[in-house]
Amino acid sequence: MGPEFTLEYIQTLIAGGERGALEAGLAGLHSADAAERMLGLEPTEVAHFVQLLGPDKALPVFEFVPLDVQKEALKHLDRQTLVQLTTLMSPDDRADLVEELDEDFKDRLLSLLSANMRQNVRRLMDYPEDSAGAYMTTDYALLHPDSDVQSALEEVRLQAATAETVYYIYVVDRSLHLLGLVSLRDLIVARRRSRVGDIMSKPVISVRADEDIEEVAKLTTHYDFLAVPVLDDQGRMLGIITFDDLYDIITEEATEDMYHLANLDTDEKIDSPLMRSVKLRVPWLLSNLATCLVPAYVVSLFAHTIQEAVALASLMLIVASLGGNAGNQSLTVVVRALALGEIKLRHNQRVLAKQVAVGMFSGLIAGMVIGTIAYLWYGNPWLGLIVWLALVGNLIIAGLFGALVPIILRRLKLDPALGSSIFVTTATDVGGYSIFLGLAVLVMPHLAGR
Known part of the structure; x- marks a missing residue:
């Protein structure tokens, strides 16, 4: 299955509408590997891939498709699939993609989203490009300090479906002021009747939404964090930045330094004309x-x-x-x-x-x-x-x-x-x-x- 699942074979399956064979081929591949084998597909073919599998099954692979192909593929989706796919995305990925769209299509897509989601996208897009706010996601797990561990575990289980990560759970008051942090490990090993406020770690190292993302990346690598909370000026939770996004920043910065040391423009790629x-x-x-x-x-x-x-x-x-x-x-x-x-x-x-x-x-x-x-x-x-x-x-x-x-x-x-x-x-x-x-x-x- 692996060696045969080539670009040409994928194109044949998409053109023939063979959903079962396509799902079988993807079953043995990580989403990143599947997206790599799909490099070379036209945006229209990527759109057919999404519609053939359905947004929920196609999204894990679609997220690894290059951004310039993603934004063109969206234009070839029917309205229902477009809304479903965009809704399933994590808030930060959704905002990044919408920001890349041309103005007419951007306005059309935003008009199709719910009011809350549209507001969330616009808020993330309003942050400066190189700021922490531009890279954060608003899907995170949170608890209140008065919850006992047993009920907290149930709350985390319910939040896990939409949270970017549940390894870190942030403890907040009713106004979302950050009070502390507990890890999933802390909850698992703690006594069931213990209060979350008694086992949480504090103070929590955090960043402001307007901080430079490169400084946030340095902070995260220095402390070996998997995620870092983003706060407003009053200390209230706005979102979190996970290490996978920060890793991309670190890689981009290293690449930029390498190019600059060699006196090269960062826009040049190995496949540039x-x-x-x-x-x-x-x-x-x-x-x-x-x-x-x-x-x-x-x-x-x-x-x-x-x-x-x-x-x-x-x-x-x-x-x-x-x-x-x-x-x-x-x-x-x-x-x-x-x-x-x-x-x-x-x-x-x-x-x-x-x-x-x-x-x-x-x-x-x-x-x-x-x-x-x-x-x-x-x-x-x-x-x-x-x-x-x-x-x-x-x-x-x-x-x-x-x-x-x-x-x-x-x-x-x-x-x-x-x-x-x-x-x-x-x-x-x-x-x-x-x-x-x-x-x-x-x-x-x-x-x-x-």
């Missing part, structure tokens, strides 16, 4: 070209020196290359630490000092190796000496700028990864060439003719 990839990359390359002119100019200042000792031309590339690699090492470590909130303002000097020290000791070791090779290669100890000294100096520069550039960008409220590698590479190229060729000028009588 050829000319679109070219269009996205060329601006970054041209901006990098401007910084490349600086080290090129530095080298031109020493043209006469290089002519007198040709060996310098090959060795200076090693000095610059190792400096660039070392700079990217420091840059990667510091950008990651900034992204995870591991570096605070008071840590900046310590971070800079460590990266400079790492560069110095790395330069001493690498310089000794490369310097020895240069001596054996050209038979001139002076060449080996200036290579060694230049590498020490350039790797110190690499450590300094690899840490300093992202820290400065963060202080300026910019993404620390954005364009950092361009500045670091320029610094190590200019520094490496200047130190190496400057030292060569000082000992030129010992190098001439080499």
Whole structure:
């Protein structure tokens, strides 16, 4: 069944209206795997898939279908199926999908929903895109502190059908002010006559609806939460953000940093059209070209020196290359630490000092190796000496700028990864060439003719 359940086979089943065979094929697959095998279906085919299986059975797979396909597929559903499918979605997924629709279809869909659901969608859509409120769901389990454990377990059982998660149950008063938290485990092991208020944990770490979602993701990973409550300014429950949504944020942020470190636009994907990839990359390359002119100019200042000792031309590339690699090492470590909130303002000097020290000791070791090779290669100890000294100096520069550039960008409220590698590479190229060729000028009588 597994290997045969291909895209072509799925298309055949949908076209033939073979519901039984389609259900049998899906039975052995996780919803995410089923959606992956359906990649390539046209939106009309996805719509037929939903109508063939029915919204309740199709939704688990539909939720894993790419958002751009989802929004187009909705337009091909009949009115009843459209309403049923949208109603079954979790509030946050529903709001995300509705927000992506064009205005006319969005208004039409919202008019078909119940007043309460329509109000809920609009409220979630009103939050800023990168705020906690935009990612929260309003389906969560709650209890009151005066309930006993036995009745609380029954309440949780009734809420489980619609709650996003029941592992965390939030304890609130009549006005929905957050008082504490109990886990499902707490309820199971507690005495049946115990009050929920007596076994709940407090205070509860929470976030405000307007907090930046990346900060919420850091908070959640720091405490290993499965979910975090979202409160209004009066401390009342608005919803929760579950880890699956925060994991997506963490993945997106990591991808964004990776692209920025490589000077790529985050809109480029592996399957992007050829000319679109070219269009996205060329601006970054041209901006990098401007910084490349600086080290090129530095080298031109020493043209006469290089002519007198040709060996310098090959060795200076090693000095610059190792400096660039070392700079990217420091840059990667510091950008990651900034992204995870591991570096605070008071840590900046310590971070800079460590990266400079790492560069110095790395330069001493690498310089000794490369310097020895240069001596054996050209038979001139002076060449080996200036290579060694230049590498020490350039790797110190690499450590300094690899840490300093992202820290400065963060202080300026910019993404620390954005364009950092361009500045670091320029610094190590200019520094490496200047130190190496400057030292060569000082000992030129010992190098001439080499």
